[in-house]
Amino acid sequence: MDFNLSEEQLMIRQAARDFAQTELLPGVIERDEKQEFPTEQIKKMGELGFLGMMVSPEYGGSGLDTVSYALAMEEISKIDASASVVMSVNNSLVCWGLENFGTEEQKQKYLTKLATGEVIGAFCLSEPEAGSDATSQKTTAIDKGDHYLLNGTKNWITNGSSADVYLVIAQTYPEKGHKGINALIVEKGMPGFEIGPKEQKLGIRGSDTHSLLFTDVKVPKENRIGEDGFGFKFAMKTLSGGRIGIASQALGIAAGAYDLAREYSKVRKAFGTEICNHQAIAFKLADMHTQIEAARHLVLKAAWDKDNGSNYDLSGAVAKLYASQVAMDTTVEAVQIHGGNGYVKEYHVERLMRDAKITQIYEGTSEIQKIVISRSVLRD
Ligand code: CAA
Numbered sequence: 001m002d003f004n005l006s007e008e009q010l011m012i013r014q015a016a017r018d019f020a021q022t023e024l025l026p027g028v029i030e031r032d033e034k035q036e037f038p039t040e041q042i043k044k045m046g047e048l049g050f051l052g053m054m055v056s057p058e059y060g061g062s063g064l065d066t067v068s069y070a071l072a073m074e075e076i077s078k079i080d081a082s083a084s085v086v087m088s089v090n091n092s093l094v095c096w097g098l099e100n101f102g103t104e105e106q107k108q109k110y111l112t113k114l115a116t117g118e119v120i121g122a123f124c125l126s127e128p129e130a131g132s133d134a135t136s137q138k139t140t141a142i143d144k145g146d147h148y149l150l151n152g153t154k155n156w157i158t159n160g161s162s163a164d165v166y167l168v169i170a171q172t173y174p175e176k177g178h179k180g181i182n183a184l185i186v187e188k189g190m191p192g193f194e195i196g197p198k199e200q201k202l203g204i205r206g207s208d209t210h211s212l213l214f215t216d217v218k219v220p221k222e223n224r225i226g227e228d229g230f231g232f233k234f235a236m237k238t239l240s241g242g243r244i245g246i247a248s249q250a251l252g253i254a255a256g257a258y259d260l261a262r263e264y265s266k267v268r269k270a271f272g273t274e275i276c277n278h279q280a281i282a283f284k285l286a287d288m289h290t291q292i293e294a295a296r297h298l299v300l301k302a303a304w305d306k307d308n309g310s311n312y313d314l315s316g317a318v319a320k321l322y323a324s325q326v327a328m329d330t331t332v333e334a335v336q337i338h339g340g341n342g343y344v345k346e347y348h349v350e351r352l353m354r355d356a357k358i359t360q361i362y363e364g365t366s367e368i369q370k371i372v373i374s375r376s377v378l379r380d
């Protein structure tokens with residue numbers, strides 16, 4: 001067993017760390033306050049290869065492994081979880097889905113631009129009445145010969161207004177249940193495609209979350225991903241890898257809050273000594289460190305499973321379930337260690353605490369991860 005990272009993985013981690021410090025940290029508080037999308041920063045992330053990390057160089061990607069991606073996600077998330085969710089959706093849902101299941105034409109037309117960040121993508125599964133219960137798709141894609149006629153509403157879509165390419169899951173044959181679902185590539189600007197208002201959120205406020213409305217949108221047949229009826233499997237297979245990205249995000253949020261709390265405890269004095277000398281604070285740091293180390297091992301193991309052809313449905317769900325809980329616990333304690341300063345914006349930990357919560361909700365809630373995990377362990 002080798003726990004060492006390769007030279008390349010260390011280099012990627014350092015590059016992401018440097019980028020986060022120099023490009024994301026300045027302005028992160030203001031973007032959160034104003035709910036402002038990090039447009040310039042995302043553009044630079046594309047130029048540096050952070051938006052198509054695992055895509056083959058043949059399609060404009062960086063050709064890196066999932067471990068490198070997880071390391072970069074952790075570093076970006078320590079500073080700006082709004083930027084990292086854009087990165088996660090583009091890399092592990094949109095690019096990965098297209099590279100693994102798209103046709104050569106779809107890859108040439110869409111993936112090459114998505115991998116370089118020339119455009120960004122969105123993944124559209126959730127609906128007002130189909131969140132956790134994802135097979136209950138109400139959006140319809142009716143087969144009209146050379147095209148599908150798309151009608152319905154998608155909810156909570158990350159990159160909702162900033163994306164140009166949308167992977168939309170919709171029901172073609174309701175009588176076939178999940179086996180009648182398709183995944184279609186929809187472009188911004190297709191007639192009948194409207195973007196709803198931006199959601200006002202608790203956390204990851206720099207990311208743009210919107211509902212999407214489709215009214216008789218004509219989507220060419222060549223925009224279907226995979227065989228007829230493959231759409232639900234497509235979504236599930238893609239989300240298995242996506243969950244590793246969100247687990248890395250949760251880990252980064254936790255690690256970012258821990259770093260701040262540890263440093264703060266070494267300079268803040270109470271009762272004539274630095275607060276880290278009070279055992280109650282030192283023990284909190286010990287617990288935080290232990291939980292973060294455990295989460296990091298689970299995240300990297302899931303990424304390693306994906307890189308090595310092992311099944312990662314289970315390890316990805318385990319990593320997401322645990323890391324998101326660690327993100328919540330650690331950020332709450334980081335605020336506590338900061339005392340009153342933890343409750344105000346300039347110390348960053350209150351934002352990290354708000355950002356942490358979403359990691360227990362999207363890409364499958366914690367309850368859904370437990371369903372995936374329990375079904376897997378009982379089956380095995
Ligand atoms: N890989 C391949 N196929 C899979 C699969 C996987 N990981 N998981 C399930 N399937 C297949 C099953 O094998 C089954 O197919 P067959 O009938 O041919 O065997 C089919 O999918 C249906 O599976 P289930 O019978 O298990 O379906 P279910 O209704 O019990 O639900 C579920 C399964 C796991 C709960 C699923 O509905 C689910 O994952 N829900 C959560 C949805 C989710 O994660 N949404 C995230 C939206 S994207 C997002 O959130 C992005 C973001 O925030 C940034």
Ligand code: FAD
Nearest residue numbers: 123124125126131132156157158209361362363364365367
């Ligand atoms: P519900 O499914 O209504 O769940 C409500 C509660 O009931 C939860 O606690 C849930 O765990 C629990 N529950 C439901 N079913 C069960 C069960 N069988 N057993 C036990 N408990 C259960 N979706 C996309 O498709 N693309 C995106 O880009 C995207 N981005 C998002 C960004 C944000 C900021 C948010 C908030 C959401 C985003 N989502 C996205 C949607 C997200 O994936 C869903 O919110 C999530 O899957 C939960 O669905 P729901 O909100 O309908 O909750």
